[in-house]
Amino acid sequence: TPAAAPTEAPPAPAPTEPPQPATTSAGGPAPTSPASAEPTLAKPTSTELNLYGWSDYVPQQLLDDFSAEYGIKVNYDTYSSNEEMLAKLQAGASGYDLVIPSDYTVTAMLNQDLLQPIDLAQIPNFKNLDPRFTNKGYDPGNKYTIPYQWGTTALAYDKTKVPFEPKSWADLWDPKFKGRLVMLDDEREVTGMALQTLGLDKNSTDPAQLDQAKQKMVELKPNIVLFNSDDPETSLITGETWAGLVYNGNAALARQQDPDIEYICPKEGCGLWFDNLAVPKSAPHADAAMAFMNFMLEPKESILITQEFPYSNPNKEALEYLKANDPSTYESYTAFSATNPPDDFLARAVEVKDVGAATTLYDQLWTDFKGQ
Amino acid sequence: MASSAAVPTDVKRPSLLRLIRENKVAQGLTLISPANVYLVLFMVVPLILVGILSFLSRGEYGQVLFQFNLSNYTRLLDPIYGRILLYSLGVGVATTVLSLLIGYPLAYYIARAPARQRSLLLFLVLVPFWTNFIIRIYAWIMILRAGGFLDTVVQWLHISDQPLHLLYTPTAVMIGMVYEFLPFMILPLFTSLEKIENAVLEAAADLGAPPYRVFLRVTLPLSIPGMIAGTILVFIPAMGMFVIPDLMGGAKTILIGNVIRNQFLTARDWPFGAAASMILMVLTMVFTFYYARRAGLSEELVV
Amino acid sequence: MSEKKPPVWLRIYTFLVYLYIYIPIIILVIFSFNNQKLNITWKGFTTQWYAVLFHDRLVQLATRNTLIIALVSTAIATIIGTLAALAMQRYRFPGYDASEALMYIPIVIPEVVMGISLLVFFVLLNMKLGLVTITLSHIAFNIPFVALVVRARLHGYDNSIDEAAMDLGANEMTTFWRVTLPTIMPGILAGAMLALTLSLDDYVITYFTAGPGSTTLPLRVFSMVRFMVTPEVNALSTIWVLIVFVILLIGQLARNRRA
Amino acid sequence: MQSEFAVELRDVVKKFITPEGNELIAVDHVNIQIRNGEFFSMLGSSGCGKTTSLRMIAGFEWPTEGDIYIEGEPQGHRPPFLRPVNTVFQSYALFQHMTVFQNVAFGLEMEHATKSEIKSRVGRALEMVRLSSMDRRRPSQLSGGQQQRVALARALVKTPDVLLLDEPLGALDLKLRKEMQLELKALQQQVGITFIYVTHDQEEALTMSDRIAVMSYGRVLQVGPAVEIYERPTSRFVADFIGESNFFDGTVKAVNQKKAVVTIPAWKQDLQATLVADAAAGDAVVVSVRPEKIQISEQPKTNDNCLEGVVFNSTYIGSDTHLFLDVGGQQVKAWEQNRVSSLDPHLFYRKDQKLWLTFPAENVLVLPKE
Amino acid sequence: MQSEFAVELRDVVKKFITPEGNELIAVDHVNIQIRNGEFFSMLGSSGCGKTTSLRMIAGFEWPTEGDIYIEGEPQGHRPPFLRPVNTVFQSYALFQHMTVFQNVAFGLEMEHATKSEIKSRVGRALEMVRLSSMDRRRPSQLSGGQQQRVALARALVKTPDVLLLDEPLGALDLKLRKEMQLELKALQQQVGITFIYVTHDQEEALTMSDRIAVMSYGRVLQVGPAVEIYERPTSRFVADFIGESNFFDGTVKAVNQKKAVVTIPAWKQDLQATLVADAAAGDAVVVSVRPEKIQISEQPKTNDNCLEGVVFNSTYIGSDTHLFLDVGGQQVKAWEQNRVSSLDPHLFYRKDQKLWLTFPAENVLVLPKE
Ligand SMILES: Nc1ncnc2c1ncn2[C@@H]1O[C@H](COP(=O)(O)OP(=O)(O)OP(=O)(O)O)[C@@H](O)[C@H]1O
Ligand SMILES: Nc1ncnc2c1ncn2[C@@H]1O[C@H](COP(=O)(O)OP(=O)(O)OP(=O)(O)O)[C@@H](O)[C@H]1O
C-alpha cells in the first residue's frame, strides 16, 4: 500500500507487511472472539469518525482497516502541538470525536472539563496494555484516556563527533560543545532538563528554583545552535549538531540514517511522556470513538503504528505479535534505547505535569531566557 | 425638483431608484456598504472580542476568567517586552532596507525594459511567490544547511571545502525574510518607477546632469511613493513574522510574533496574548496611517 | 532611449536577483526526484514520490478543499472589493475615512490574533467549524487587497465613457455591465489573482477556523514537513509550480492580447 | 416635430458647490432658443459654463432653477438615456474594449434594433464618416481624427433630434481641425439634425455656425448669426473675443440716428462712427475698429477718419501681413492681405515708415463703456 | 563663437528598427546649416523626422551616418549633458517634485554655480518669462501656458549657444498659442540665442521664423526665409503644406527667362506664369495660385489670366470670406478680405453668382509635376 511505501528503514519490508493485517482483520471477529463475545459490546451506529491527532501519527492502514471493519468513514485532521489542539477545543471548537493529548495536556483538559469518561467495559482489548503504562497519575484508573504511544525525552549524541562521551546533562555545559547543541523548542522540557541538572524537581513551581534554572540555561545558551521540536534529528544527521535534548522518536529516526547516534538518559534524569486517545465532551460520534479505541488495541492493528512510527508501544500483546510475525523489526525495536529503554533508563525518566498557574512563570522564564 | 413632476416617465419610475439615481451619497454608500458590513462583522467584532479578552485574566488551567483587570497591560511594561519589541522592529527594518536595496535595481530594470518585456519580467518575479510559504522556507533550509546545495557549489568552485554553517545564523534569517517579502517591495516600486516619463530623465541630462545625478536628483525622488508603499507592505508583516526566524535562525531569539503566539499556544494565557496584540496593532495602525496618508498607498499597488 | 541599453552591471545584477528568486524553486523540483525519505542529501533518482502523491488521499482531499475555499472566497471578495473600490474612487460619503481605515485592519493585525479572534467569534455564534468558516475568514482578509488593486486601476478612469453609454440609451445597470466592468476588468483580474494567491497560501488563519474534514493544502503540507520533509512535498510543490506557471501564463497571454 | 424649437433653455440656473464648499454659479439665468435643424454654437472662454449647459441638455446635470425643453417637452430630471439627444464628447469617450463597429452599434442595441438593422445602419454611419474599412479596429489603433469620427458616427447612428458636440475638434491639430470643420458642416447640412456646438475657438464658430451664443461667466452676452456677431458686436467683450479689434476710449459728441461723432481725446480728433447700442451725446464710450477694415495708404486721403501713423512692426504671415502702427501714441493693428506677390521689396512696409490709415465710418463701432 | 554656423547637419541619416523588426529611415541624408542667432524652424507633417533630428542635435539619439556639428565641433556620440544646447520639450518634462524655482535652478546646480549666482540668474530668468511671483509653486499648480514658460526659463537660464524647441506650443489652446508665439519671438530677439524650432503648424512657422526648413519623409525639401517659402515654393508639396493653394495641371507652351506660358487643358486656355524651378517647353507641370492672390471682379478685366467662374460656396470667417468657385469644371478657392462692412447685402457673393477671376502672372507659379 502506497501510504507505507516511503518507509525506507527499518529493513522489514513494511510495504508488503500491512496487507496481511488488513486481510486478517477483514475476517477479524474470529481472533477477537473473547472481546466480541461480550454481549455488552455495542456496535456503533455512527458512520463517521472525526479523528483530530498529531500529524503523521496514525497509520493510514490502521484507519483503512477500521473503516473496512465497521464501515465508518474516518476524517483525520492534524495538529502539531498539544496546545494547538487545546486552544481550539478550549475555544469551544466542536465536532471532533477523538483527540490524542499528551499526559500533562490530559490534566489541563480534565480541569477544563473538556473530556468525557469512557466505559472500559466497551474496551475489552484494554487488557492487551502493559500495566506499567496504565493507571497513570494524570488519569487514575484510565477513566478518560487510553494509552496510544509513549516515549522519552533524553540526550542524543553522535559518538563519532562528540569531543568526549557525555554521561550527564552537566557535560553539555562544557565549552567544547560551543554552538553544537540542539534543544527541543519547548519551555517545559528545556527548563525541566535544567532543573534536573540542578538536582531539582522537573515540575518545580518554586520561583526561586525556576530562577536558578534560568541562570543555568543562560549559561548553556552559547552552546545551543538550534531549538527545534519538529525535526531536531536532521541537524544531528548532517552533523550541524553533535548532541542535544530530543524525543526518542527523533533519536530513532537519526539512528536509521546514522548508526553512530546514541540515546541515553543522563544520570540527573530525563523526560517521559505518554500520548493517549481521549474523547472530547462535544464529540458527536462518541460510540465510533470507543469502537476505534478498542479496535486500535488489537495487536495486529496496534503494531502497524510501531512499524511506521519510531515510538514506543504500550501494547504488550502487539509486541508479542511483532516478535512472532516480523522478528527483524522486533529486533531493531528492542535493540535501541530510544524505542525500548532499559529499566534503569525508565527509572530516571520523569514525566512533565501540568503546573497550572505556574505555566505563566515558565512562559515568563522562557521569554526572558530567549529575549536575552 | 418641482419641474420633475411634469415629466411622466419619471413619475412612473420607482421612487427608490430615483432616490439612488439622483443622490451621489446614496450611491457611494450602496457600493461601500457590503464591504463595510462584512468587515465590521468579520473583523471589527472579533477584534472587539479580543479587546475585551485583553482585560480579563488567565485561570489556573489556562481557561479565561471573567475578572476585569489591567494586569495584562501593566505586565507589558516589563522592559523585556520593550527589548523584544525593539528587536522585532530591528528585524522589520533590516528586512525592509535589504528588500529595498535588492528590489530597487530590479524594479528599475523592469520599469525601463521595453514595454513588451515588462509584464513578463514582472510575472517572473511573482511565480515562486505562488508556491507554498513553508515549502519555500524548507527549500532554503535545504540550500543553506551543512552539506546542502550551497556548500556543494562552494566546494565545487574550490572557494572553501569547509561547510559554511550559514543555517541558524542571522544571515540565514535575512536571506529567508528578504526572499519572502521581495515581491511586496518590487511591485509598488515598479509601478511608481514606470510612471516616470523618459522625457523627464532626458530633460535632466539635457540640463547637464550625468546619469548618476539624474538618478539621485530625479528618478529617486519621483519613486518615493513607491518606496513608502513597499515599506508598509514589507515592514508590517516582517515585524510580526516569527516562522522564518525560528526555522532558519534556530529559534534562539524571541520576537513579538513569538510572544503573542506563545500566549495562545504554549502559555495558554489568552488575555495577555490579546493585550500584546492590541498594543502591536495600535502601533502598526499608527505607522500605516501616517505613511498611507503620505503616499496614496493604493495608487502604487498595481499588480 | 532606443539604442542605449541598461548598463552591464545592472543587467548582471538583475540576472543575479532572478537567480536568487529561482534557486529554491529549482532545488525543490530537483529534490522531488530524490531517492531518500529524509530528504537531506541527494541519494539518487526516483519518481516514486509522484506515485505516492497520487495515492495520498489526504492530499487529494486537501487539494479539493483548498480549491473550493480559494475559488469561492476569491470570487466573493473580488465582487465586494471591486464595489468598495468603485465607491472609494468615485464617491465621497459620510464615514469615508472610517471605511478607508477599515480597509487597513486586515493588513495590520497579526495573523494569529486574527485567527484566534475569528475562532472565538465563530464559536460564540456556534457555527460549525469547516469549509464555510474558513471561506468566510478568507473573504474577510481578501476584500482589502482586491479593493486596493482595483482602486489603483480605477485611478484615472474616464467617467465620460459611462456618460457616453447612458447618452446612447443605456441605463445605469447596462452601463455598468457593458462599459464600466469590461473597462476595469484588468484591474479586477489583478486583484483576483492577488486574492487567490493569499487564499491558497494562508496557514495561520485557516488553521484556527478549520473544522473536522476541512484540512487545506497548506495545513496538510505544514504537518507533512513538520516532522519529516519527505520528497513527497517537493513533488507536490513541483506540480503546484507547474500549474501556477500555466495559470499565470494564460493570464499573461490574455493581458497581452488586450494590450 | 411638434415644436418650433429643438431645444429651449428657460431661465436656467446651475449652481455648484465647489470642493472648498462655497457656491459657484456656473450658469446664470440663461435663456436660449435653438431652432430645428440649425447649427448653433456656444462660444466662450474657458470656465464660462458652456459644457455645463450642454451637460444639462444631455441630462448629466439638472438645472438648479428653470427647466430645459426638448421639442417642447420639459425635461426635468429625466435621465440621459431617456432623452432624444446625443453627445459627442471632447475626449471622444470611446469604448476601448469594443471595436469601431461595436462602438457604433452600442446605441442601437440599446434600442433593441434587429441584428440586420444594426448592421445596415452602422454600415451607413461608418460610410458617412469614411471609416467603413476600419470597422474591425479598436479605438487605440486609430488616429485622433479617426477616433473623432467614430465618436461622431456613434452619436449620429441614433439619428437624434439634437446632436450635442463639446469641443469635438479640440484635441486635433490645426490642419486636421480645419478639414474636420468643413466635413462637420457638410454633414450637418446633409443629415439636417440640429447641432449644438460648444467651442472656445472663435474662428471655428464663425466658419460653421448659423447662429452663435457668446457666453461669459455663465451669462449669454449676445446671440445671433456669425456676421452679426462679428460685424455688429454689442459689447466690448464680444468684439474682443470674436476676432481681433482696436479699441479707443472716447466721448460721444453728436448723435444722428445710427450715425455718431465720437471724440478721441488721445488724438484730439473726431471720428465718424456707427451706433450699435444706443448712446447719447456726452456718453463715455469705447470705439472699436477691426484691423482688416482699416485702409492703408502712403498718401493722405481726403475723406473722413484719415489719420497718420508710424509702422513699428510688420509681421508676414503668408496670406496676410500684420502691421502694428503708432497713431498719436496709441497702438493700432491693421491687417493687409498680400494680394500681389510680396517678393518685390517695395511692397513691404518698413519700420518707422509713415502711413495713412482710414477708418471707414460704417466699421467704426460705438460700444458702451464697461 | 569660432564658427559661422551654430549647428550644422552634414549628410545625417537616422535609421530605426521598428518593433516589428523592419528598418525605418526617420532622417534621410539631411544637410542643414543654421546660422548663429537665427530663428530657424523645422516644419513638416507628423512623422517626417523633425523630432528625431532635434533629438540628435540634443544628443538623445546618435546619427546612423553623417555627423552633427555644434559651433563647428563634431559631436559624435557625445552625451547630452556635455553639449552646449538645451531643449524645451513638447510635454515640458518639468520635475514634478521640485518647485518652479528648483526646476529652473537645476541646470545651474549641475554647473556647480554658487548659491547667490543661482539665486540671481534664476530670478532673472523667471522675470523674463513673467513668473517671478510663482517661484514657490509646484508645476502641478500652474496652467499650461505657465508650465510652458517654466520649461522655457529652465532651458534659457543655462544661456546655451542653441535652444531646441519641440512643438513647445502644441499643447496650448489657440488664443494662448498666438500670444506665446509673439512672446517667444520677442524673447529670442532679446537674448539673441539661436532657436531651432520644431512645429507642424505652418502659420506658426511663418509668423516666427527667420528661416524655415520644410521636411517630408525624412528629407529636407526646401530651406529659406518665410516669404520665399510661401511666395516661391519650389515643389507642389511645399506650396500645399505651407498655406493653401490652387493647383492646375498643364503643359509649358513657351519659356522666356523667368516667365512662361502654360496651357491648362481643362480650360483650353493659356496662363501667363512665373518659373520657380526651370522647365522647358512641352514639360508637363503643375501650376499653383494662392487663393488670396486671386482678384475677384463682377466685370471681366481686359488683362491676362482672367477667367469666368461660378460661386458654389462662400464661407464667412469674419476677417475674410472664403469663396469656392467652379471655373470650367475645376474647383478654385479665393480668399476675399472683408474690408468694408459685410453687413450691406450687396457685398455678399451669392451662390451661382458669375464672377471674373484674375490670376496675376507673378503669382502663377510653375512647379515640377510629381
Ligand atoms: N461638478 C462640478 N463641481 C464644481 N464646479 C464645477 C463642476 N463642473 C463645472 N464646474 C465649474 O463650473 C464652471 C463652468 O464649467 P464648464 O465646464 O461649463 O466651463 P466651460 O465653459 O466648459 O470651460 P471649458 O471651455 O474649459 O470647457 C467652471 O468654473 C467649473 O470650475
Ligand atoms: N525610437 C524609435 N524607434 C522606432 N521608430 C521611431 C523611434 N522614434 C521615432 N521613430 C519613427 O521615426 C519617424 C519620425 O519620427 P519623429 O518623431 O521624428 O516625427 P515628427 O516629425 O517629430 O512627428 P510629430 O510631428 O508627430 O512629432 C516616425 O515614423 C516614427 O515612428
Ligand SMILES: [Mg+2]
Ligand atoms: Mg467644457
Ligand SMILES: [Mg+2]
Ligand atoms: Mg515630434
